Each structure stands twice: as structure tokens, then as C-alpha cells.
Amino acid sequence: MKTKNQNKKRIKVFLAISIYFNLFTCISVYSQSDSLMNYLEIATKNNPTVLQRYNEYQAALQKVPQVASLPDPQLEMGVFLSPMEVLSGNQVADIKLMQMFPWFGVIKNAKDEMSLMAKAKYETLREAKLQVYYDVQRAWFDLYKVRQNIRILEKNLELLKTIELLTLVKYRTGSSGGSGGVFAGSNMSGGNAPVASSGMNTMGGSVTSPTTQPTVYAASSMGSPSGSTGLGAVYQIQIEASSLEDNIASLKNEEQAAMVRFNSLLNRSPRTQVAAVDVLVTEPLDIAYLSVNDSMFTRNPMLGMLAYEQQSLSVRARMQKQMGLPMVGAGLNYTLINKSEMSTSPMNGHDMIMPMLTVTLPIYRKKYKAMQAETIFLKTASEQNYQATVNALQSEYYQALQQYNDAGRRLNLYDSQSQLAKKSLDISIKTFSSSASSLSDVLRIRQQLLEYELKQVEAQVEFNKAEALIKKLIIYN
Numbered sequence: 252m253k254t255k256n257q258n259k260k261r262i263k264v265f266l267a268i269s270i271y272f273n274l275f276t277c278i279s280v281y282s283q284s285d286s287l288m289n290y291l292e293i294a295t296k297n298n299p300t301v302l303q304r305y306n307e308y309q310a311a312l313q314k315v316p317q318v319a320s321l322p323d324p325q326l327e328m329g330v331f332l333s334p335m336e337v338l339s340g341n342q343v344a345d346i347k348l349m350q351m352f353p354w355f356g357v358i359k360n361a362k363d364e365m366s367l368m369a370k371a372k373y374e375t376l377r378e379a380k381l382q383v384y385y386d387v388q389r390a391w392f393d394l395y396k397v398r399q400n401i402r403i404l405e406k407n408l409e410l411l412k413t414i415e416l417l418t419l420v421k422y423r424t425g426s427s428g429g430s431g432g433v434f435a436g437s438n439m440s441g442g443n444a445p446v447a448s449s450g451m452n453t454m455g456g457s458v459t460s461p462t463t464q465p466t467v468y469a470a471s472s473m474g475s476p477s478g479s480t481g482l483g484a485v486y487q488i489q490i491e492a493s494s495l496e497d498n499i500a501s502l503k504n505e506e507q508a509a510m511v512r513f514n515s516l517l518n519r520s521p522r523t524q525v526a527a528v529d530v531l532v533t534e535p536l537d538i539a540y541l542s543v544n545d546s547m548f549t550r551n552p553m554l555g556m557l558a559y560e561q562q563s564l565s566v567r568a569r570m571q572k573q574m575g576l577p578m579v580g581a582g583l584n585y586t587l588i589n590k591s592e593m594s595t596s597p598m599n600g601h602d603m604i605m606p607m608l609t610v611t612l613p614i615y616r617k618k619y620k621a622m623q624a625e626t627i628f629l630k631t632a633s634e635q636n637y638q639a640t641v642n643a644l645q646s647e648y649y650q651a652l653q654q655y656n657d658a659g660r661r662l663n664l665y666d667s668q669s670q671l672a673k674k675s676l677d678i679s680i681k682t683f684s685s686s687a688s689s690l691s692d693v694l695r696i697r698q699q700l701l702e703y704e705l706k707q708v709e710a711q712v713e714f715n716k717a718e719a720l721i722k723k724l725i726i727y728n
Contacts, residue, residue, distance in 0.1 A: 287388070299518055301376070314369070318364070319361070321351075321358070338594065343589055352579050357574060388719040404495050408492055415488045564626055567626050568623060580607075580611075651720040661710040
């Protein structure tokens with residue numbers, strides 16, 4: 252009688268453990284946003300692509316002062332090895348200084364063009380930042396998915412061990428007699444047989460030989476042995492446990508690869524540890540991201556870059572038209588003259604200063620017309636590229652919106668199904684402890700719960716990825 256009471260207490264303990272593993276854990280939300288924002292800040296400072304675009308933008312800014320300046324003045328100097336005799340003396344040297352001036356507006360238009368091109372480069376910098384933000388978030392969510400899958404499988408592995416212990420206790424107490432059986436429709440005929448040893452190694456999926464185990468008798472109404480059925484049940488549980496352990500090991504390798512991908516985006520050591528989150532916050536998007544209108548992509552950096560490119564080409568066209576007009580140059584010619592004893596001129600020995608004016612004659616018009624035609628073609632191509640980018644952004648937006656809605660629907664579905672599966676599993680474990688249900692029913696419901704939990708994590712990750720992509724496409728800040 253005392254032994255039966257101890258066994259009943261053991262059953263209650265194992266049952267409580269199994270129920271514990273199937274309850275929702277009340278975990279406070281980890282500071283996901285804080286850690287993720289910290290990683291985004293690190294990526295902005297260290298990511299090579301962002302740094303490359305930043306340096307390209309700075310280089311584009313340096314082109315503005317280059318084109319905003321006048322052409323360099325020309326200085327010509329000539330010295331006579333033997334003084335040249337002229338009417339007013341002996342000419343020793345000749346110095347010319349000339350400054351060319353482009354047509355009115357050429358320098359201003361060139362400056363405006365380079366300024367607009369620099370703004371286009373800044374938009375590419377914004378695009379690189381947004382892409383890195385999105386890539387970091389995707390890698391973050393992928394890492395979360397792998398870690399959550401590991402946690403779910405480890406929890407199910409512990410649950411299998413609990414069911415295994417519960418099965419051993421059940422058969423040791425002889426509660427499997429009659430037609431109950433662990434498996435539905437199992438053969439219970441025959442004599443008494445050994446069941447299992449309490450020292451069975453459940454972690455490695457191995458058991459001791461039935462011939463060396465202590466014999467535990469479980470009588471049935473037909474006098475059939477239940478030991479072979481109980482041992483087969485334990486074997487089945489250990490087979491599933493070994494499969495889970497293999498999946499956990501595979502996921503841990505995948506976790507290392509996901510950490511390497513994540514750290515590469517932050518341009519740091521591949522083995523650097525990444526902070527984990529226990530709960531991934533899923534918040535619905537603001538209505539502004541879900542309302543479709545013509546101006547929804549106005550702040551997208553790719554469109555901004557193309558818009559600045561078109562403006563710069565328009566300015567270039569005006570500049571090239573002005574470049575076809577004459578350039579004017581102004582300068583001085585200074586002639587150094589020494590006195591000559593032979594000269595009687597009153598200007599003997601006086602240096603000469605002569606103002607000069609130069610005008611270019613752009614009579615070869617073919618090259619100027621070709622330059623303007625080139626700019627027109629480039630502007631037309633840019634306009635077509637702009638429209639193609641708008642179409643691509645719209646298509647990508649609708650795909651992301653479809654994924655967002657679908658993931659949100661599946662998230663609610665799997666949450667509801669996992670809740671029902673948890674309740675069903677708890678009931679099944681209770682009835683199994685009293686031999687009212689078979690082990691196959693318990694394992695089947697456990698497998699359903701595992702699938703629902705894994706699909707719930709997958710839907711949660713896809714929901715957040717779609718949300719991040721929509722925010723990347725539609726910029727409101």
C-alpha cells in the first residue's frame with residue numbers, strides 16, 4: 252500500500268512537470284528595440300558599403316568648388332638671348348598674362364550641376380543606410396528564428412523525457428493491463444516479461460539490454476505480458492528524442508552561421524556574440540504605411556537620386572548651350588626694353604604695356620550639337636528609369652504588403668492552434684497516466700504542438716520582415 256502511494260506521488264510529480272513545460276511562460280519583453288537600435292547604429296558607423304557611399308558623397312561635394320572657379324590664367328614669358336633692337340631701344344624680354352572668361356552663366360550652371368549631382372550621391376548614401384538597416388533587421392530576425400526553434404525543440408525534448416519517465420512509472424505500477432496498452436491496437440498476449448530499468452539512459456537514446464534489466468510484472472486481464480509493449484514505447488520515445496537532439500545540433504550550427512552573417516553586416520569579428528531576445532515584438536503598422544497613393548514613394552532615396560539626376564541634366568543642357576558661345580579673354584603684354592645708344596627716340600628705354608583682348612570662335616558646331624543631344628538622351632533615359640523604379644517599388648510594396656497580411660493572419664491562426672494543442676496535450680497526458688489513452692495519441696498531439704510553435708515563430712519573423720521592408724520603401728521621416 253505504501254509503495255502504491257509513492258508511485259501515485261511520482262505520477263503526480265511527472266504530470267506536473269509535463270504541464271509546466273506546456274504552459275505559456277510569462278516573460279517580460281526583452282529590450283529588443285534597444286539592442287536592435289544599438290546594432291543598427293554600429294552598422295551605420297562600420298558597414299563598408301555605407302562608408303563607401305559616404306566617401307563618394309564627400310568626393311562629389313569637392314567637385315563643386317572645382318567647377319565654380321574661373322579657368323587658370325595663362326602667363327607667358329620670353330627672354331631674348333641677344334637683345335632685340337627696336338625703335339625705342341633694345342627689347343630684352345616679353346611677358347604676357349591672359350585670363351579667359353566663359354560666357355555668362357556657364358560657371359553658375361556648372362556649379363548647380365555638380366551640387367545636384369552631390370545631392371544625388373547623398374540619396375545613394377541614404378539608400379545604402381536603409382538597405383543596411385533592412386539587412387541587419389532581416390539577419391536579426393533570422394537569428395531570432397533559429398534560437399527560438401532551438402528553444403522550442405529543447406522544451407519538447409524535456410517533455411519527451413518526462414513522458415518517458417511517466418511511461419516507466421506507469422508500467423512499473425502495472426497500470427497498463429487489460430486492453431488499454433500504450434499503442435492503440437498493440438498485442439498484449441503472452442506471459443510476464445521485463446519492462447525497463449530505472450537507470451535507462453534517455454539522453455543518448457540507448458537502453459540497457461532487456462536480459463540485464465530487473466523484471467517488473469504487469470498483469471493483464473488476459474494474462475498477457477505488457478513488458479514488451481512498455482519497452483517498445485520507451486524505444487519509440489527515445490527514437491524521437493534522438494531525432495530532436497540531431498535537429499537541435501543542426502540548428503546550433505545554423506545559429507553560428509547566422510551570427511557570422513549578422514556580424515559581417517556590422518563589419519566586426521565573425522565570432523562576436525550577439526545579444527538574444529526572448530520575445531519578438533510584433534506591432535501593426537501605422538495606417539500611413541498601408542494607404543496607397545501616388546505620393547507614397549516621394550521620399551524614397553532611389554527616386555530622389557533619379558530626380559536630382561534629371562535636374563542636373565537639365566542644368567547641363569543649359570550650360571552646354573552657353574558653352575557654344577564665345578569665350579572672352581583679357582590680359583596684359585609687358586615688354587621690357589633697355590636703352591639703346593643708337594636710338595634718338597624720346598621713348599628710348601621705356602618699357603611697353605599693352606592691354607589684350609581674346610575671343611574664341613566656336614565655329615565647329617558639330618561637337619556642341621552632339622553634346623546637347625547626348626544630354627537629351629541621358630535625361631530621357633533617366634526619366635524612363637524613374638518610371639521603371641516607381642513600378643518596381645510599387646510591385647515590391649504590394650508583395651511586402653501581401654506577406655505582411657498573410658503572416659499576420661497565420662500568426663493569429665498558429666497562436667490559437669498552439670493554445671488548443673497545449674490544452675489537448677495536457678488532457679492527453681492526464682488520461683495517459685490513467686491508461687485511458689495510448690502513448691501514440693500523446694506523441695501525435697505533441698508533434699502537432701511542435702509544428703504549430705515552429706510555424707508561429709516563422710510567421711512572426713515573416714511579419715516583422717515584411718514590416719521592415721514596407722518601412723524601407725515608404726519613408727516618412
